[in-house]
């Protein structure tokens with residue numbers, strides 16, 4: 001049996017406001033600067049979901065990429081694409097939607113799907129240069 005990594009890349013757009021209720025308005029402004037803008041700002045996110053499993057000898061696949069795509073669509077894109085993360089999603093009502101927190105939340109969602117034990121990494125590009133990833 002050969003274990004292989006398989007990556008599915010997706011794109012979504014969302015807006016957010018970086019703000020911590022644990023900090024004063026002045027501290028929020030100082031730490032998050034423009035990202036603390038009261039009415040938020042947007043990003044074009046790139047999400048990479050990596051699974052790791054044995055190749056099925058009958059199919060030559062570790063998971064059908066159509067299935068992987070559908071899982072990501074159902075659990076991440078449908079709920080979060082074109083949303084204001086702080087205002088429109090339960091997950092980020094009280095969790096600051098930094099790129100770090102977002103990978104943790106997305107991992108927590110995907111690990112409960114049929115990907116489960118094959119989930120290896122969730123990587124999120126907030127911009128070309130700002131990237132977070134989590135491996136459980």
Ligand code: NI
Pocket residue numbers: 016035041042043
């Ligand atoms: Ni931002």
